[in-house]
Amino acid sequence: xxxxxxxxxxxxLQRREARDADLVAGFDRGAAGREVFTIRDLTKEFGVSxxxxxxxxxKGLLAPRRNGEQRLYGRRDRARLRYVLxxxxxxxxxxxxxxxxxxxxxGDGQRTQLQVALAKFQERAARLERQRAEIDRxxxxxxxxxxxxxxxxxxxxxxxx
Amino acid sequence: xxxxxxxxxxxxLQRREARDADLVAGFDRGAAGREVFTIRDLTKEFGVSxxxxxxxxxKGLLAPRRNGEQRLYGRRDRARLRYVLxxxxxxxxxxxxxxxxxxxxxGDGQRTQLQVALAKFQERAARLERQRAEIDRxxxxxxxxxxxxxxxxxxxxxxxx
DNA sequence: ATCCCCCTTTACGTTTACGTAAACTGGTGA
DNA sequence: TCACCAGTTTACGTAAACGTAAAGGGGGAT
Numbered sequence: 001x002x003x004x005x006x007x008x009x010x011x012x013l014q015r016r017e018a019r020d021a022d023l024v025a026g027f028d029r030g031a032a033g034r035e036v037f038t039i040r041d042l043t044k045e046f047g048v049s050x051x052x053x054x055x056x057x058x059k060g061l062l063a064p065r066r067n068g069e070q071r072l073y074g075r076r077d078r079a080r081l082r083y084v085l086x087x088x089x090x091x092x093x094x095x096x097x098x099x100x101x102x103x104x105x106x107g108d109g110q111r112t113q114l115q116v117a118l119a120k121f122q123e124r125a126a127r128l129e130r131q132r133a134e135i136d137r138x139x140x141x142x143x144x145x146x147x148x149x150x151x152x153x154x155x156x157x158x159x160x161x
Numbered sequence: 162x163x164x165x166x167x168x169x170x171x172x173x174l175q176r177r178e179a180r181d182a183d184l185v186a187g188f189d190r191g192a193a194g195r196e197v198f199t200i201r202d203l204t205k206e207f208g209v210s211x212x213x214x215x216x217x218x219x220k221g222l223l224a225p226r227r228n229g230e231q232r233l234y235g236r237r238d239r240a241r242l243r244y245v246l247x248x249x250x251x252x253x254x255x256x257x258x259x260x261x262x263x264x265x266x267x268g269d270g271q272r273t274q275l276q277v278a279l280a281k282f283q284e285r286a287a288r289l290e291r292q293r294a295e296i297d298r299x300x301x302x303x304x305x306x307x308x309x310x311x312x313x314x315x316x317x318x319x320x321x322x
Numbered sequence: 323a324t325c326c327c328c329c330t331t332t333a334c335g336t337t338t339a340c341g342t343a344a345a346c347t348g349g350t351g352a
Numbered sequence: 353t354c355a356c357c358a359g360t361t362t363a364c365g366t367a368a369a370c371g372t373a374a375a376g377g378g379g380g381a382t
Contacts, residue, residue, distance in 0.1 A: 090299040118310045125303040138251040142286040
């Protein structure tokens with residue numbers, strides 16, 4: 001689901017099965033008992049590529065343990081991934097998501113962390129509303145221009161014929 | 162003005178004086194009598210950088226005459242620039258704008274050109290509406306998450322104290 | 323002559339979120 | 353043993369729309 005940003009990317013798989021993801025909460029909900037997941041497990045469950053998961057790790061969003069070379073993701077990683085995807089979904093950049101996750105890790109009892117997240121959410125919502133206003137304006141402009149064009153077409157019915 | 166796209170760029174001057182620009186029409190309206198403009202004239206009038214104008218030229222959007230090395234823009238270039246900026250403003254890419262302008266140049270009597278433009282405008286409007294729907298969804302999700310967080314904050318009033 | 327300003331060209335840098343290719347390792351079934 | 357699959361790392365490629373730096377030309381004012 002979604003891009004928000006006018007899809008300039010290939011067009012991904014779009015079948016994001018983790019539709020039930022949730023920005024808050026969900027941080028502790030297990031996944032049908034499982035405790036550890038391979039990279040393949042997560043790609044299937046969340047509909048993202050393995051490359052994406054490694055990329056997120058590279059960016060400090062995930063930090064799976066290792067079994068030699070192989071990555072092993074725990075419930076914590078899974079929850080973080082869910083958070084990342086939902087964050088993206090509502091328009092946060094990975095960097096913004098990382099900041100929030102880092103705050104969560106500091107975990108000063110979770111109070112200021114929650115407050116910061118709340119502020120960010122509201123700020124983001126405000127940004128989105130401004131975006132929507134711009135889009136409305138653009139749509140109106142396009143509609144107006146369309147009418148003008150139609151009028152011109154009506155005036156010049158078949159050109160010179 | 163505007164971005165539509167979540168401003169990831171520096172934040173431009175924003176003071177776009179060509180507020181009266183128009184997507185259609187305006188193609189022949191002169192500018193207070195002037196017939197020829199320097200690059201500086203246009204940067205001031207439209208609030209874009211000289212670099213931008215050269216960039217547009219490089220992309221085939223403008224084609225000013227030359228006086229030696231100096232660029233001389235005519236009314237036609239001015240009108241095209243206006244069209245480019247308005248196109249951007251409603252979310253067309255420069256490439257899309259160029260296609261429309263090219264069609265205009267073919268000028269087969271302007272009829273099919275107008276029809277194509279009309280179709281593009283409507284298509285674009287449809288895209289924008291889809292975007293708006295996504296934004297609405299994101300806003301709703303953020304609002305929901307915010308409520309959850311507030312609930313959590315209410316439950317954990319002052320942490321351990 | 324020197325400063326200063328505007329103009330020019332060429333070309334690399336920026337941002338985001340990965341895709342994709344190359345080359346390699348390790349385990350498994352036939 | 354060979355093929356094959358899944359995993360790994362490194363590193364370059366992509367898209368959009370310019371910004372910015374480097375290096376130089378031309379002309380006017382002082």
